[in-house]
Amino acid sequence: MTRTVTQGRQTKSGLQYSAAARVALILFFSALGAIIMIPLVAMVLGTFKGGAELWRNGLNLNPEFSKWSLKSWRYLFTGVTIEGELLPHSYFTWFKNSLVIVLLQTTLTLFISSFVAYGFEMYEFKGKNVLFMCVLLVLMIPFEILMLPMYVQANSMRLLDNVWGIMLPFLASVSAIFFFRQYLSGLPKDLLDAGRVDGCNEYAVFFRIMLPIMGPAMSSMSVLVGMGAWNSLLWPMLVITSMNKYTLPIGLNTLFTPYGNNYDLMITGSCFAVLPILLLYVFAQRFIIDGMTAGSVKG
Amino acid sequence: MTVVRRFLYSKKIAPYVFILPFVLTFAVFFIYPLASTIRMSFQDILPGQVQWVGLSNYRRLLGDKVFGQAVFNSVRYMLITCALLIPFPMLFAYMISSKSMKSAGFFKSLYFVPVLTSVVVAGLVFRMMFSELPGALMNSIRGLFGKPAIYWMKNEYSSLLALILLCCWRWTGMNMLYFMAGMKSIPNELYEAAEIDGANTVRKFTHVTWPLLKPTTIYVLTISIYAGLAMFTESYMVFGNNTSPHNYGLTIVGYLYRYGFEKLRMGYASAVGLALLVGAMVINVAQLYITGAVGPRRTKV
Numbered sequence: 001m002t003r004t005v006t007q008g009r010q011t012k013s014g015l016q017y018s019a020a021a022r023v024a025l026i027l028f029f030s031a032l033g034a035i036i037m038i039p040l041v042a043m044v045l046g047t048f049k050g051g052a053e054l055w056r057n058g059l060n061l062n063p064e065f066s067k068w069s070l071k072s073w074r075y076l077f078t079g080v081t082i083e084g085e086l087l088p089h090s091y092f093t094w095f096k097n098s099l100v101i102v103l104l105q106t107t108l109t110l111f112i113s114s115f116v117a118y119g120f121e122m123y124e125f126k127g128k129n130v131l132f133m134c135v136l137l138v139l140m141i142p143f144e145i146l147m148l149p150m151y152v153q154a155n156s157m158r159l160l161d162n163v164w165g166i167m168l169p170f171l172a173s174v175s176a177i178f179f180f181r182q183y184l185s186g187l188p189k190d191l192l193d194a195g196r197v198d199g200c201n202e203y204a205v206f207f208r209i210m211l212p213i214m215g216p217a218m219s220s221m222s223v224l225v226g227m228g229a230w231n232s233l234l235w236p237m238l239v240i241t242s243m244n245k246y247t248l249p250i251g252l253n254t255l256f257t258p259y260g261n262n263y264d265l266m267i268t269g270s271c272f273a274v275l276p277i278l279l280l281y282v283f284a285q286r287f288i289i290d291g292m293t294a295g296s297v298k299g
Numbered sequence: 300m301t302v303v304r305r306f307l308y309s310k311k312i313a314p315y316v317f318i319l320p321f322v323l324t325f326a327v328f329f330i331y332p333l334a335s336t337i338r339m340s341f342q343d344i345l346p347g348q349v350q351w352v353g354l355s356n357y358r359r360l361l362g363d364k365v366f367g368q369a370v371f372n373s374v375r376y377m378l379i380t381c382a383l384l385i386p387f388p389m390l391f392a393y394m395i396s397s398k399s400m401k402s403a404g405f406f407k408s409l410y411f412v413p414v415l416t417s418v419v420v421a422g423l424v425f426r427m428m429f430s431e432l433p434g435a436l437m438n439s440i441r442g443l444f445g446k447p448a449i450y451w452m453k454n455e456y457s458s459l460l461a462l463i464l465l466c467c468w469r470w471t472g473m474n475m476l477y478f479m480a481g482m483k484s485i486p487n488e489l490y491e492a493a494e495i496d497g498a499n500t501v502r503k504f505t506h507v508t509w510p511l512l513k514p515t516t517i518y519v520l521t522i523s524i525y526a527g528l529a530m531f532t533e534s535y536m537v538f539g540n541n542t543s544p545h546n547y548g549l550t551i552v553g554y555l556y557r558y559g560f561e562k563l564r565m566g567y568a569s570a571v572g573l574a575l576l577v578g579a580m581v582i583n584v585a586q587l588y589i590t591g592a593v594g595p596r597r598t599k600v
Contacts, residue, residue, distance in 0.1 A: 058435025059427035119317025142529035149332030169328040202313035231417030249419040
């Protein structure tokens with residue numbers, strides 16, 4: 001009798017506890033979510049308030065609906081300023097430059113890095129371990145340390161102010177090689193011998209058999225590489241000098257001046273620069289997350 | 300032609316062809332630059348003239364107060380971001396994985412959004428939020444408490460706060476995901492066993508989750524140390540350029556940038572870069588030893 005009562009009480013308190021926990025957790029994570037959204041909400045509000053207002057009052061969460069207009073957005077898309085005059089800007093040139101680089105760099109990086117990873121994973125050869133240590137070494141050393149001599153090197157190779165200068169050092173991407181090698185190690189190798197028996201040479205085995213079944217790894221990496229290329233500032237800023245070759249981050253950076261004359265373009269342009277990635281995230285969330293966490297899962 | 304073909308297609312040569320792109324990139328964009336930066340660090344380089352100066356760049360570096368400040372700033376930033384961006388995301392990951400948590404997927408997606416924004420966009424937005432205008436976000440928060448507006452970016456601690464908040468804003472969601480991925484690999488039986496032994500939620504965290512998350516923690520710690528010490532773009536964006544009042548925002552890489560790209564003193568800049576490289580390596584090896592990832596009790600990597 002007593003036992004039943006205690007048990008009943010335990011269950012009851014357990015239930016109460018979990019209901020309280022549920023509410024507390026939801027409240028806590030909602031609050032965290034709200035804080036995290038503040039900068040983005042402020043940015044979106046800013047695009048409707050317009051540059052003059054931003055310059056006068058700064059970026060804040062006050063919606064001020066009475067001041068809302070779409071004129072900043074109109075300026076972004078048509079080049080017609082708030083005052084109604086036509087003043088062409090280079091935003092979409094930068095946008096296009098970034099887009100071209102993202103497409104080229106992603107395609108080439110995936111192809112080259114998977115090619116290299118295949119070599120490391122599928123063959124035994126002299127010097128393999130030493131060379132793979134080199135991959136890990138590059139992975140460990142931050143790019144910033146080497147940016148100066150890399151710049152000197154790019155200069156002597158006449159790669160400055162050239163899109164290839166932005167991409168070339170990163171096409172055999174060590175993080176992608178590392179990720180692909182891990183992925184390949186989980187695939188059955190009998191396939192390769194089957195291919196060889198059927199008369200494929202070493203490269204055909206890669207192109208015809210391996211490449212087609214690397215789809216999931218490719219999707220994860222493409223998002224990671226593409227996002228990196230889209231958002232990268234430092235190296236492109238060093239390499240590119242002419243304004244018509246600017247990538248989007250370099251261009252956006254030049255719009256922030258103390259005079260506030262470009263704030264309309266800067267705020268809408270910043271917002272619009274996040275949009276493609278956000279859209280991609282909505283449709284390919286799993287790939288983005290897989291790609292981003294790829295490094296932490298040990299192999 | 301057929302000889303070349305047969306050579307390239309042989310099973311002995313094929314692996315080298317496969318890894319050739321990496322070897323070339325490694326030689327041209329890593330080994331050669333690394334070697335030349337080591338050489339340049341012993342030289343005084345002015346446009347048009349190169350002079351061998353031995354160790355004098357390093358000697359100068361040791362007595363350079365501004366470099367000392369840059370190191371101090373970078374190390375302080377690294378320590379604070381590590382102290383904030385490891386325990387809290389881990390705890391949040393544990394909490395969000397709780398059975399009592401509803402719509403965890405929605406929140407996970409939400410927290411990941413800052414990871415998608417570039418340093419440039421995030422930096423521009425933070426710079427405007429921390430502007431000295433009375434109506435700007437941070438000053439309007441002060442206004443709510445009846446405090447006057449301040450120059451956020453012209454004061455040592457308030458500008459540091461801006462950098463730290465920017466970093467936390469961008470990486471909390473990412474680090475949570477790392478820890479959640481790590482938690483997925485912890486077998487459920489361990490939690491059940493702990494429950495049978497009478498462990499409550501807190502004990503389950505301290506005795507099961509925390510010790511078994513060690514590999515993930517080491518990984519996150521490693522990338523955080525490197526990212527913290529090599530931080531530059533964030534400061535560059537939030538302060539507007541590579542100069543900040545009293546060098547409050549100056550980092551080691553910022554100092555390298557100042558000498559390498561602004562003052563064009565490549566020799567001295569190379570010495571700065573190598574000092575950073577050595578520092579990062581030492582810290583990392585020490586950390587790997589302390590955490591037991593390498594060394595006498597070597598675990599399988």
